[in-house]
Amino acid sequence: MKFRFPVVIIDEDFRSENISGSGIRDLAEAIGQEGVEVIGFTSYGDLTAFAQQASRASSFIVSIDDEEFGDGSDGDVEKALAGIRGFIREVRKRNTDIPIFLYGETRTSRHIPNEILRELHGFIHMFEDTPEFVARHIIREARKYLDSLAPPFFDALMDYASDSSYSWHCPGHSGGVAFLKSPVGQMFHQFFGENLLRADVCNAVDELGQLLDHTGPVAASERNAARIFGCDHLFFVTNGTSTSNKVVWHSTVAPGDIVVVDRNCHKSILHSIIMTGAIPVFLMPTRNHYGIIGPIPKSEFDPETIRQKIADNPFARNAVNKKPRILTITQSTYDGVLYNVETIKDILGSTIDTLHFDEAWLPHAAFHSFYRDMHAIGSGRPRSDDTLVFATQSTHKLLAGLSQASQILVQDSKNRKLDTHRFNESYLMHSSTSPQYAIIASCDVAAAMMEAPGGTALVEESILEALDFRRAMRKVDDEFGADDWWFRVWGPDRLAEEGMGDRDDWVIHSGDRWHGFGEIESGFNMLDPIKATIITPGLDVDGSFDDVGIPAAIVSKYLAEHGIIIEKTGLYSFFIMFTIGITKGRWNSMVTELQQFKDDFDNNEPLWRIMPEFAKRFPKYERVGLRDLCSEIHEVYRQYDVARITTDMYLSKIQPAMTPADAWAKMAHRQVERVAIDDLEGRITAMLVTPYPPGIPLLIPGECYNKIIVSYLQFVRDFNGRFPGFETDVHGLVREKVNGEDHYFVDVVKN
Structure with missing residues (x-):
């Protein structure tokens, strides 16, 4: 063996x-x-x-x-x-x-x-x-x-790597031998090990098949994964779901096509709009004052509503073909809000050519009945008459793939099947001719791991661990009592005392107020319990600031210095995921470290003692107490009313002045200028403007800056100057030194 x-x-x-x-x-x-x-x-x-x-x-x-x-x-x-x-x-x-x-x-x-x-x-x-x-x-x-364990491609790759064949093909390290000729190469070889390097081969190895034309063991593994995930076609992608999204779009969308898109989509969708020359019409999600993105209201999916959006768009109304080519929805949102996909399909009927669900954060849903109707494709799901359904999934995010492991799932309609040969032309456009075979193998293995009953058990364990964590956090809160403070996990008010409880507890119902998204129609959305957003004191769901607050950025820096790395940090919330790799030890450590933070906050411990590495990098905080620093940043947030600004800017009416492709062309032709943020109102952006958090583009090329967006960028400038180490990052915002001081600019289309 x-x-x-x-x-x-x-x-x-x-x-x-x-x-x-x-x-x-x-x-x-x-x-x-x-x-x-x-x-x-x-x-x-x-x-x-x-x-x-x-x-x-x-x-x-x-x-x-x-x-x-x-x-x-x-x-x-x-x-x-x-x-x-x-x-x-x-x-x-x-x-x-x-x-x-x-x-x-x-x-x-x-x-x-x-x-x-x-x-x-x-x-x-x-x-x-x-x-x-x-x-x-x-x-x-x-x-x-x-x-019998190894799926087809992984099995073939192991056989090849252990065959001791002499390699004359690329990569140039020749199975790791090149690394052995250098001291630092020896370190690299010893760190990663011989198996990984022997398995790093090029597409000249016939016995492993071809990813680019889907032959041999690669094709067998893609068919095996399609069977496991319950779809008609499945394609492995080795450079992330950003690329999977672009493959889907380039196979479907051409210049001048109308596309319907979730306004809070991933930036790769916006890149796809630019590359294809499409005309975007946006569906607007809800949002609460914690900065958590909510669902698109059900009414937005009504075909008549979409037709009216097309009529109101200055570019879409003049399009030759008014039928949208594709609709892309983020399923689930970053914070775990899901849509009832079958309801969306029923509402839209055949009014849109292709449905695309960006399920980067949802590859686990097909393997447990808890998520029934809340994922795009799976065994036994009803088919549309004419509309193809695509789902793009990040195997590496919640399953066991290596980084960049992704996949494209396709469900044929009753009257239309995917032309795989034409689709592969788009696939080739975005795929490297030198794919990393370890990533392909991880796609193969990640799918095999989800074979029933193992996959169902893995998903159920994730849900149970997430629920136990939520129960543990509530227990700590109860023990501290109403007169003391503690962190809260965002989610429904009712939580079963043991086990998984009732799935309906996680479905959003009309009249629910815990989410802060306003009125939501019953049964259309659900919160995935494995996505846990932890709320810090200082802000309520209506956007009102308390007298005392604990900005989440400080908690995240504290946890990082104590060996716990957070997925995403907002103003007064931070986000963790219960993937199939999370253990009791990990989440119990989270609970105990948060208790340690509370003790250090209550005692106003100096940062040099509790966050020595951070204090060393930023000496201005060395003697500052933890509670004092929280109070100082909280006061600035409250002064700027930043929770309402960030909510309102994403929900504000944004005017398109050019198509995204035309605005991008202006930048490519250098017909742009760099303008200070105080002078931005009314100007046309030439690039994506993406605040982190949440990492969702605020403006896309061709749209105009409005007053509230400018006020947010002014807040960013002032805050970053006052609190180095806690800077708010905005991609698209250029920081340059002018007379020794930081100034902020954005590239806009020349007037």
């Missing part, structure tokens, strides 16, 4: 000096003599935790001794079987294939119920065969199991 997958033995006599213990140790020794590792346990312990060993084992041998059956009465038999039954149930929830053997003295299959027997790969009787014979039988089944 090439990998470390030990045989796991569970026997209370494993270390006992009796005949039963001697027999099981003889078997363990015989297995070891065959070169296979054995691990022995004397009890099941926590069944759920123990069953997770199934991901590390090649097989289980479970003892069932005569003593455990007592006098043979029903009570003794049931007690003896309870542990085995529980263990098998927990293992099979995650893994239907790993071999499980029962090992006993005199008991036979007539003593074991069918519900247990049908899950077994064998019943081993002590002393009837030699340990060596039994060991070889177990190892044969274990090897068959391990040989």
